[in-house]
Amino acid sequence: MTVTLSDVAARAQVSPATVSRVLNGNYPVAAATRERVLRAVDDLDYVLNGPASSLAAATSDLVGILVNDIADPFFGIMAGAVQSEIGGPGGRAGGERMAVVCNTGGSPERELTYLTLLQRQRAAAVVLTGGALEDPAHAAAVSAKLARLADAGTRIVLCGRPPLEDSDAATATLTFDNRSGGRRLTEHLLTLGHRRIGYVAGPMERTTTRHRLEGHRDALAASGTGSAGNGDQEELTVHGPYTRQSGYEATLELLRRAPDLTAIVAANDTVALGASAALRERGLRIPDDISVAGFDDLPFSVDAVPALTTVRLPLHEAGARAGRLATGAEAPPPGGVATIGAELMVRGSTAPPCR
Amino acid sequence: MTVTLSDVAARAQVSPATVSRVLNGNYPVAAATRERVLRAVDDLDYVLNGPASSLAAATSDLVGILVNDIADPFFGIMAGAVQSEIGGPGGRAGGERMAVVCNTGGSPERELTYLTLLQRQRAAAVVLTGGALEDPAHAAAVSAKLARLADAGTRIVLCGRPPLEDSDAATATLTFDNRSGGRRLTEHLLTLGHRRIGYVAGPMERTTTRHRLEGHRDALAASGTGSAGNGDQEELTVHGPYTRQSGYEATLELLRRAPDLTAIVAANDTVALGASAALRERGLRIPDDISVAGFDDLPFSVDAVPALTTVRLPLHEAGARAGRLATGAEAPPPGGVATIGAELMVRGSTAPPCR
DNA sequence: CTGTTAGCGCTTTCAG
DNA sequence: CTGAAAGCGCTAACAG
Numbered sequence: 104m105t106v107t108l109s110d111v112a113a114r115a116q117v118s119p120a121t122v123s124r125v126l127n128g129n130y131p132v133a134a135a136t137r138e139r140v141l142r143a144v145d146d147l148d149y150v151l152n153g154p155a156s157s158l159a160a161a162t163s164d165l166v167g168i169l170v171n172d173i174a175d176p177f178f179g180i181m182a183g184a185v186q187s188e189i190g191g192p193g194g195r196a197g198g199e200r201m202a203v204v205c206n207t208g209g210s211p212e213r214e215l216t217y218l219t220l221l222q223r224q225r226a227a228a229v230v231l232t233g234g235a236l237e238d239p240a241h242a243a244a245v246s247a248k249l250a251r252l253a254d255a256g257t258r259i260v261l262c263g264r265p266p267l268e269d270s271d272a273a274t275a276t277l278t279f280d281n282r283s284g285g286r287r288l289t290e291h292l293l294t295l296g297h298r299r300i301g302y303v304a305g306p307m308e309r310t311t312t313r314h315r316l317e318g319h320r321d322a323l324a325a326s327g328t329g330s331a332g333n334g335d336q337e338e339l340t341v342h343g344p345y346t347r348q349s350g351y352e353a354t355l356e357l358l359r360r361a362p363d364l365t366a367i368v369a370a371n372d373t374v375a376l377g378a379s380a381a382l383r384e385r386g387l388r389i390p391d392d393i394s395v396a397g398f399d400d401l402p403f404s405v406d407a408v409p410a411l412t413t414v415r416l417p418l419h420e421a422g423a424r425a426g427r428l429a430t431g432a433e434a435p436p437p438g439g440v441a442t443i444g445a446e447l448m449v450r451g452s453t454a455p456p457c458r
Numbered sequence: 459m460t461v462t463l464s465d466v467a468a469r470a471q472v473s474p475a476t477v478s479r480v481l482n483g484n485y486p487v488a489a490a491t492r493e494r495v496l497r498a499v500d501d502l503d504y505v506l507n508g509p510a511s512s513l514a515a516a517t518s519d520l521v522g523i524l525v526n527d528i529a530d531p532f533f534g535i536m537a538g539a540v541q542s543e544i545g546g547p548g549g550r551a552g553g554e555r556m557a558v559v560c561n562t563g564g565s566p567e568r569e570l571t572y573l574t575l576l577q578r579q580r581a582a583a584v585v586l587t588g589g590a591l592e593d594p595a596h597a598a599a600v601s602a603k604l605a606r607l608a609d610a611g612t613r614i615v616l617c618g619r620p621p622l623e624d625s626d627a628a629t630a631t632l633t634f635d636n637r638s639g640g641r642r643l644t645e646h647l648l649t650l651g652h653r654r655i656g657y658v659a660g661p662m663e664r665t666t667t668r669h670r671l672e673g674h675r676d677a678l679a680a681s682g683t684g685s686a687g688n689g690d691q692e693e694l695t696v697h698g699p700y701t702r703q704s705g706y707e708a709t710l711e712l713l714r715r716a717p718d719l720t721a722i723v724a725a726n727d728t729v730a731l732g733a734s735a736a737l738r739e740r741g742l743r744i745p746d747d748i749s750v751a752g753f754d755d756l757p758f759s760v761d762a763v764p765a766l767t768t769v770r771l772p773l774h775e776a777g778a779r780a781g782r783l784a785t786g787a788e789a790p791p792p793g794g795v796a797t798i799g800a801e802l803m804v805r806g807s808t809a810p811p812c813r
Numbered sequence: 814c815t816g817t818t819a820g821c822g823c824t825t826t827c828a829g
Numbered sequence: 830c831t832g833a834a835a836g837c838g839c840t841a842a843c844a845g
Binding site: 154155178182183220223225347377 | 527571575702738
Binding site: 119 | 825
């Protein structure tokens with residue numbers, strides 16, 4: 104029924120071993136023989152059996168990409184970039200790597216489950232993108248799983264995620280400098296003259312959330328603004344998921360708590376969009392009455408009205424590099440960790456406070 | 459080195475077959491035995507070898523999802539929804555399906571390559587999302603590949619894509635009603651009084667592009683607006699990719715060709731965003747000087763300023779249903795094809811023309 | 814309910 | 830450069 108490698112061998116009048124060799128192209132085969140085999144493959148419309156070859160070779164050509172939310176362009180852009188670097192040269196049958204993106208939805212269980220599934224498939228590499236959960240138990244579980252995967256020969260790459268505590272060396276990490284990005288953004292606001300700044304943070308217990316918030320508070324502290332009343336800082340911070348709705352609701356809450364706010368910093372651009380919507384609904388003009396800033400510089404941010412001041416993360420470049428790291432096309436950075444800089448993008452949504 | 463099923467069997471003092479049975483849970487096993495096996499699995503930290511079991515069982519638990527652009531939320535939302543419906547109940551080891559999203563980047567070659575890769579992996583199902591390329595040769599190649607996959611037992615689901623010409627029956631199709639969505643949108647503009655309407659279309663040769671454009675022209679024709687000079691219609695249409703930049707550039711071009719335009723319809727929301735940016739740069743106010751409309755109703759559209767009039771496609775619902783179809787959890791629609799309705803969302807970006 | 818027995822289709826030494 | 834043979838780790842009849 105289904106055509107196998109031996110069928111091809113028979114038709115090409117060679118042994119199965121030879122067919123395997125031309126297909127994998129990693130062994131010398133006479134040009135004439137190769138031609139004959141290739142023709143047989145075409146004639147028979149043969150497709151290699153992936154599971155069988157993975158079993159025999161004890162490796163697969165799957166590369167797993169774990170993302171928190173596939174519907175969020177933040178992850179989509181990285182995943183796309185990883186994928187674009189992963190595709191092999193397109194050699195006949197072998198060599199083709201397949202990137203599989205797995206959507207954890209931010210759930211720790213699913214993250215672990217996918218890791219197990221990838222382990223089960225004997226994945227060639229696994230790329231973990233975006234912020235990690237800070238729960239120690241979960242972090243330990245992930246580390247353990249990753250160590251196991253690495254033992255089995257799977258390459259591990261972290262992209263946009265802080266390095267593992269217990270770094271097993273086999274892991275390459277590309278981490279975003281969320282902290283100084285956050286700091287620079289708030290410094291910008293401070294320089295403009297803002298003193299009452301609300302912060303719509305991401306979900307608790309996420310490294311991304313914490314680092315960005317820390318950067319914000321670092322800037323405040325350095326300027327002496329936050330130091331007076333620190334409970335004040337808590338008051339001006341609201342946590343929520345990385346969604347526009349969260350930005351919307353949190354902003355309303357912030358306005359309730361502190362009607363004298365002159366600026367709002369959002370955990371990311373999507374949240375900033377929701378925040379802006381809430382402000383407009385309250386009749387506040389941006390940036391005349393209140394400034395707004397985001398983080399990430401997703402494609403739509405430049406088209407917001409007014410264009411959003413934000414912190415640009417080179418998502419595409421980082422993803423591409425992660426892809427190369429995953430395939431071994433690029434050497435890991437010294438020490439296994441590279442920090443990717445964040446760039447402040449000042450646009451129309453921030454201005455000096457009016458009062 | 460690596461622990462196998464027989465190791466587990468030995469430790470649990472049962473035969474490998476029994477271990478396999480408890481792991482797959484699809485065969486009666488005494489409760490006591492099962493416990494013993496499960497404990498052995500835990501003790502040994504055993505992970506099933508996916509390739510081996512796929513080989514032996516001649517099926518895999520992989521579900522492929524093909525998307526044109528993973529960085530575009532249009533696809534991200536559908537892919538996420540498919541995935542959310544696919545995950546198994548999370549039984550111990552077996553039963554877990556793994557959704558893999560494959561980014562074709564709109565390239566026909568990559569689409570075919572991924573299909574081959576999925577075939578090689580003996581995927582349980584393949585979901586193709588979004589508009590298809592209209593090139594007959596490519597369409598035939600895809601159909602052929604799909605037929606082959608179906609023969610091998612892979613379920614095929616089309617989501618947001620028109621049914622296959624040569625429908626092999628084994629395929630379930632969820633198609634968006636792009637045509638009447640486009641028609642209704644333009645009717646809305648016509649009703650407002652617009653007569654000179656520019657159209658920023660998607661890339662040529664895509665079903666989505668064509669259907670939306672046809673809907674637009676249908677509306678025009680029905681109202682008698684387009685019938686006078688049909689070359690005129692061509693004049694007022696510019697094609698380009700589904701990107702904001704395309705929307706930006708095409709709009710500038712449209713304005714050059716016809717400065718008297720009172721409305722611009724974009725192929726999708728992303729394009730509409732770019733169009734809006736171009737209009738604003740030209741000093742035109744939306745909707746006072748010119749109306750703008752999009753398509754898809756992506757999450758950011760409601761936050762545009764003014765909020766974007768568009769056509770809502772139930773992306774999440776469609777994806778979820780596609781996921782259920784892919785796992786066989788839902789019966790295919792009668793005739794194998796279901797048409798998903800599109801809903802007009804009238805918002806602030808459209809208004810009667812001022813002149 | 815459980816063990817035995819054959820492979821699934823491919824890769825890979827090891828000889829020629 | 831090519832062939833023969835021995836599995837990779839698991840599942841699936843088939844008996845008990």
